[in-house]
Amino acid sequence: MATQEEVFKNLVSHCKEYGFVFPSSEIYDGLGAVYDYGQNGVELKNNIKQYWWASMTKLHENIVGIDAAIFMHPTTWKASGHVDAFNDPLIDNRDSKKRYRADVLIEDQIAKYDEKIQKEVEKAHKRFGESFDEQMFRQTNPRVIEHQQKRDALHERYSKAMNANDLDELKQIILDEQIVCPISGTRNWTDVRQFNLMFSTEMGSTSDGAMKIYLRPETAQGIFVNFLNVQKTGRMKIPFGIAQIGKAFRNEIVARQFVFRMREFEQMEMQFFVRPGDEMRWFDFWKQFRLKWHKALGLGDEKYRFHDHEKLAHYANAATDIEFLMPFGFKEVEGIHSRTDFDLSQHAKYSGKKIEYFDPELNKSYTPYVIETSIGVDRMFLSVMCSAYKEEQLEGGDSRVVLSLPPVLAPVKACVMPLVRKDGLPEKAREVMDLLRFDFNIQYDEKDSIGKRYRRQDAIGTPFCITIDHDTLDDNCVTVRYRDTMKQDRIAISELHELVRSQCDMTNLLRKLI
Numbered sequence: 001m002a003t004q005e006e007v008f009k010n011l012v013s014h015c016k017e018y019g020f021v022f023p024s025s026e027i028y029d030g031l032g033a034v035y036d037y038g039q040n041g042v043e044l045k046n047n048i049k050q051y052w053w054a055s056m057t058k059l060h061e062n063i064v065g066i067d068a069a070i071f072m073h074p075t076t077w078k079a080s081g082h083v084d085a086f087n088d089p090l091i092d093n094r095d096s097k098k099r100y101r102a103d104v105l106i107e108d109q110i111a112k113y114d115e116k117i118q119k120e121v122e123k124a125h126k127r128f129g130e131s132f133d134e135q136m137f138r139q140t141n142p143r144v145i146e147h148q149q150k151r152d153a154l155h156e157r158y159s160k161a162m163n164a165n166d167l168d169e170l171k172q173i174i175l176d177e178q179i180v181c182p183i184s185g186t187r188n189w190t191d192v193r194q195f196n197l198m199f200s201t202e203m204g205s206t207s208d209g210a211m212k213i214y215l216r217p218e219t220a221q222g223i224f225v226n227f228l229n230v231q232k233t234g235r236m237k238i239p240f241g242i243a244q245i246g247k248a249f250r251n252e253i254v255a256r257q258f259v260f261r262m263r264e265f266e267q268m269e270m271q272f273f274v275r276p277g278d279e280m281r282w283f284d285f286w287k288q289f290r291l292k293w294h295k296a297l298g299l300g301d302e303k304y305r306f307h308d309h310e311k312l313a314h315y316a317n318a319a320t321d322i323e324f325l326m327p328f329g330f331k332e333v334e335g336i337h338s339r340t341d342f343d344l345s346q347h348a349k350y351s352g353k354k355i356e357y358f359d360p361e362l363n364k365s366y367t368p369y370v371i372e373t374s375i376g377v378d379r380m381f382l383s384v385m386c387s388a389y390k391e392e393q394l395e396g397g398d399s400r401v402v403l404s405l406p407p408v409l410a411p412v413k414a415c416v417m418p419l420v421r422k423d424g425l426p427e428k429a430r431e432v433m434d435l436l437r438f439d440f441n442i443q444y445d446e447k448d449s450i451g452k453r454y455r456r457q458d459a460i461g462t463p464f465c466i467t468i469d470h471d472t473l474d475d476n477c478v479t480v481r482y483r484d485t486m487k488q489d490r491i492a493i494s495e496l497h498e499l500v501r502s503q504c505d506m507t508n509l510l511r512k513l514i
Contacts, residue, residue, distance in 0.1 A: 008327040011389045012258050014401060018459050020044065020385070021259060033252060033263045040460050041381070043411030043441060045266075048380050049245055051408070052268045054510055055293055056243040063241035063270065064234055068222025070247060074213050077198065079350035080221050080343065081315075082214075087194035088252075089170055093181035094188040100181075102170045102192045106158050109177050111329060113151035120144050159310045167192040197250045215249035220372060222246070223271045224343045227368075228355060231273075238357055238368055239282065241272040245377070257328055259378040266377035273368040275359065276341065282371045283318050283338045289513070290334060290373050291322060296512040297406045299387040305330060315342030324383040333383055334375035341367040384409060388461060403461030404484055407503040413440040414464040414500055415457045421446050429468045432478065432493060440500055458483055463503055466496065 015021040019038035023030040037045055056063050077083050089102040120143055125132045138144055154177065161169040171192045180187055198217050204210035216222070223242045230242055245268045252263055259265075274282045287306065295301050307330070309319035318338040323330040344367050348355040356365040388403045407413065416433050418425035426446060436442045443462070445453050450467060457465050465481040472478055472493075480499065481488045491499065502508070 004327040007389070007391070008258075008386070010391065010401075011327075011385060014389065014459070015041065015258075015385065020460075033261065035259055035262065040411040044384070044405070044409055044461075045377060045381055047409040047411070048384065049268065049377060051506060051509065052293075052375065053243065053245065054506060055513055056241070056270050059510060059513060060241065062236070062239060063243055063272075064230060064236070065243045065245075066223065066226055066230060067246065068219070068226060068244060070216055071203065071213055072216060072221060072225070074211065075350050076221050076225060076347075077214050077217075079346040080224075081346070082198055082217055083196075086198060086217060087196050089167055089192045090195045091171065091174065091192045092190040093184055093186065094190060095186045096181050096184035098181060098183050102167075102174060103158075103162060105179050106154070106170070106173055106177070109179055110151060110155055110158070113147050113154070116147045117144050117151070120147070162311045167194070197252065199249050199251055217250050218248050218374075219244050219246045219267045219269050220271060220343070220374070223269065224347055224370075227273070227344060228353075231357065238359060239272060239274045239278070241270050243268075243270040245269075257326075257331075259382050260326070260331065262378060267374060268377055268380075269372065269374045271339075272371040272373070273357070274371060275362075276366060276369050279338045279340070279369040279371060280318065283336065286371050286373050287320060287336050290336060290375075292513055294322060294324075294334075296509055297384070297409070299324075299384065299406070303383075303387065307332070313337070313339075315339055324379075326383065326386055331379070333379045334373065337372045337374070339370040339372055341369050343370060344368060400455055400458055402458040402483065405461035405463075406509075407463040408506055408509050410461045410463055410504070411441065412443045412457070412460060412462045413504045414466055414496075415443040415445050415453070415462050416466045417445050417450065417453050417468065419450065419467055419469040423470060424473060425468050425470070428472055432466060432468060432496065435493070435497060436500060439497070440504060454481060454486075464500060 012021075016023075016038075018040060020041035022036045022038050024034040024036045025031050053065065057065050074083075090099055091102045091105070092099050117138075120141060121134060121137065124137050124141070125134070138148075154173070157169075157173060160166075161173065168191075171189060174189060175187065178187060181189075199215040200212055201215065202210035203213045223244055226242070230236060231240070234240075245266065247264060248267050249264050252261055272282060272286065291304060291306070294304055303325040305323050307321045307323050309316075309321070312319055316337050317340055320336050321332040322334040322336070324333045344355045347353075348367070355367065357368050358365045384405065385403070388405045390402050390404055391399065392402060393399050403410075414436060416429045416436075418429040429444065429446070433442055433444055443457075445456070447453070454465055461483070463483050465483075467479040467481065469479065476493050477490050478493055478496070479488050480491055480496075
């Protein structure tokens with residue numbers, strides 16, 4: 001039985017081998033934490049984006065979309081706080097010369113205590129079988145209690161240090177916990193210091209007249225600076241939202257776990273503007289709606305959980321993450337934040353422009369509060385791939401790798417296969433393709449044995465394989481093979497469109513959210 005770590009390594013290899021994700025600039029030995037999406041990866045990614053965009057703009061008549069520029073006036077980032085406060089606490093190991101995020105080192109240590117507790121629980125579960133009372137065991141086992149006390153004490157100390165931005169205390173925690181560098185194995189650490197994550201460049205034709213600008217570290221500010229433009233031209237009434245999908249850039253020091261943490265990534269964000277005082281009601285609404293959006297894909301309800309922030313950003317009065325169970329533990333995929341009126345107020349202050357909304361019901365003007373939902377496209381892509389990737393042993397000693405992707409997200413919906421490349425079967429197969437290709441992404445494959453062709457489609461997550469044989473020429477029926485069960489049915493060609501539509505139409509998925 002492969003470990004989770006081994007399965008994840010296999011998934012990363014699979015992504016490259018089958019055209020989902022490639023290391024960027026690979027012919028030049030790549031670029032750290034930057035990836036390109038291949039022919040199947042871009043289809044899956046686009047389907048995820050389409051699902052999100054439709055769930056925002058189609059299902060909510062008070063949400064519209066924009067596409068703001070990546071380059072913004074540099075004062076934008078002064079107003080947002082990114083110039084002064086968008087930092088990570090970094091620490092260097094003097095022996096390996098490697099740099100780490102201090103908070104990540106400590107969080108990994110907390111996770112180790114959790115793992116020790118879980119191992120004790122699993123051992124006891126095997127020993128006692130069905131009679132095992134996990135809750136009682138956690139409360140009474142001396143080793144579990146000891147690990148839990150150490151974990152809780154570390155967690156409390158870490159939270160205080162992060163909230164107080166106490167860099168000396170972060171270093172002291174690393175020393176006290178005897179955390180070693182993963183490369184050198186030593187505890188020869190430098191002091192912790194802050195490092196700004198924004199990429200900067202210059203705009204202008206001469207070095208003297210150039211303006212220092214930044215690659216945006218988030219897409220939200222493009223929405224905030226366009227608040228008045230959208231509100232007035234769209235005649236939007238509060239509450240209303242503005243949605244956007246776009247690239248963002250962060251000079252991450254600890255970029256790891258494949259596409260989970262990258263330096264160039266894509267975000268799907270929606271900023272929802274509400275009356276001051278109504279924000280917590282809408283915060284709860286968007287928490288539940290966003291969780292429903294994730295669960296509707298059928299990846300497994302038990303793989304999701306909320307994680308409330310212990311350290312709130314200075315502008316927030318509530319924040320939670322939707323975490324997904326990756327092979328390397330529960331990790332943040334989406335954040336829901338109540339940002340108060342901080343963003344619009346800051347941009348009004350720095351721009352000198354009045355950014356307010358006149359509420360005809362209250363007959364007064366005010367600066368709206370904001371509820372943000374922000375999801376990483378790449379992290380969503382990874383969570384879908386992790387849950388879909390399966391290595392299966394079949395009867396007769398055979399095996400297969402299959403991506404059990406939600407059909408609506410699958411890059412290819414069906415593959416049409418003539419049994420042989422003669423006797424008019426390829427021509428008939430092309431006719432079947434023409435029935436489906438205008439509504440669905442369809443592939444045609446006539447190379448190798450039918451079994452090998454099935455395996456290729458399993459590996460990219462194609463829900464249906466449609467085989468045209470000699471009987472098809474007489475009865476106008478085809479053999480449909482289903483990806484997950486490998487079951488085969490004989491159905492009429494005239495029924496194919498409805499079969500594929502029933503499983504792959506985005507509309508059916510969206511109806512689950514209403």
